[in-house]
Amino acid sequence: MTDFGPDPTRIPEALTDEEAEALAARYGLDRVGVRPSLGSYLRDLWRYRHLAWSMAKGEFVSQHRDNYLGLLWAVINPIMLGVAYYLIFGVLLDLKRDVGNFIAFLTIGLFTFVFFSAALTSGSKALLGKVSMMRSLQFPRLLLPIVVVVSGFVSSIPAFLVLALIALATKEPVTWSWLLFPVALLVVAVMGLGMAMIVARVVHGARDLANVVPLFVRLLRYVSGVFFSIEARVAAIDDAPVWLGPLLEYQPGAVALTIVRQTLMSEMPLDWTTWAVAVGWAIFFLVTGFFVFWRAEGTYGRA
Structure with missing residues (x-):
C-alpha cells in the first residue's frame, strides 16, 4: 500500500512540558493567567x-455622547456645585471670613477634588x-x-482652564507661580492614578x-479643606x-488642593514643604499602586 503521508485523523502524541514550553517560546506565546516578570x-x-490612549479617547467620547452640551458638563457640574457650596458654607455658615478670596479658594478646591x-x-x-475584554485579549491589565x-484628566481640562479665568475675574495677580499650575495638576493626577x-x-x-469607596471619598472631601481653611x-x-493641624x-487630599491653590492665589504663597509632601505622596502611591496591582496581574479576569 502506498504511503501518502501522515494520516490527518491521527491524534498526535501529547507534548511534554519542556516541549510545549520550547514551542511556545519559539512562536512568542505567553501563558495565560500568569504574572509576567517586572521587566x-x-x-x-x-x-x-x-x-x-485610544481607549482613553473612547472612554472620553462615551461619557459625553448622550449629552447635548457634551464636554460643557465638565464645567457646568462643578460650577453648579460650587454655587451650592458657596451658599451653604460661604454664606450660611460664613466660612468665607476665613479666606480673603473665598470664591477662588472654593472653586479651585472643588474642581480639583472633583x-x-x-x-x-x-x-x-x-x-x-x-x-x-480581559478574558478575550492579552494586554497589561x-x-x-x-x-x-x-x-x-482630559475631561477636566476645560474646568481647569475655567479656574484660571475665575482667578483673573476675582482679581488674582498673574505671577510666575502660575507657571506651576499645570505641574500641580500633574502631581494631583499621578497621586490619583496611584x-x-x-x-x-x-x-x-x-x-x-x-x-x-464612595464613602471614603465623601469622608476625604470633609477633611481636605475643599470648602474651608483647615488652618x-x-x-x-x-x-x-x-498634631491635629499637621x-x-x-x-x-489636602496637599493636593493646597498646591493647586498656591499657584493661583496670592494669599497662599508657595510653600516648598507642602510641595515636597505632595510629590512624596504622588511617588509613594504611584510606586505602591504599581507593585500592588502588578502582583495580582495573573488573577484579573477570572470568575
Whole structure:
C-alpha cells in the first residue's frame, strides 16, 4: 500500500512540558493567567501605550455622547456645585471670613477634588466592567485604571482652564507661580492614578468594597479643606492637639488642593514643604499602586 503521508485523523502524541514550553517560546506565546516578570510588564506597558490612549479617547467620547452640551458638563457640574457650596458654607455658615478670596479658594478646591475623587471612584470599577475584554485579549491589565484616570484628566481640562479665568475675574495677580499650575495638576493626577491602581486591585479581590469607596471619598472631601481653611478651623478649636493641624494639612487630599491653590492665589504663597509632601505622596502611591496591582496581574479576569 502506498504511503501518502501522515494520516490527518491521527491524534498526535501529547507534548511534554519542556516541549510545549520550547514551542511556545519559539512562536512568542505567553501563558495565560500568569504574572509576567517586572521587566516584561514594563515593556508591555510601553508597547501598548497607543492602545491606552485610544481607549482613553473612547472612554472620553462615551461619557459625553448622550449629552447635548457634551464636554460643557465638565464645567457646568462643578460650577453648579460650587454655587451650592458657596451658599451653604460661604454664606450660611460664613466660612468665607476665613479666606480673603473665598470664591477662588472654593472653586479651585472643588474642581480639583472633583477630578481627584473621580479617579478613585472610576478606578475602583476599572476592572469590573471589562471582564469580557480581559478574558478575550492579552494586554497589561494596568492599562484599565490608567485609561480611566487619563480620560478623567482630559475631561477636566476645560474646568481647569475655567479656574484660571475665575482667578483673573476675582482679581488674582498673574505671577510666575502660575507657571506651576499645570505641574500641580500633574502631581494631583499621578497621586490619583496611584490610588486608582490600589483600589482597582482591592475591589477586584472583594467586589463589595466598591460600595465603600464612595464613602471614603465623601469622608476625604470633609477633611481636605475643599470648602474651608483647615488652618483657620483648627485654630478655632479650643485646646486642639498640636498634631491635629499637621495631620489634616499634610494628608494626600489636602496637599493636593493646597498646591493647586498656591499657584493661583496670592494669599497662599508657595510653600516648598507642602510641595515636597505632595510629590512624596504622588511617588509613594504611584510606586505602591504599581507593585500592588502588578502582583495580582495573573488573577484579573477570572470568575
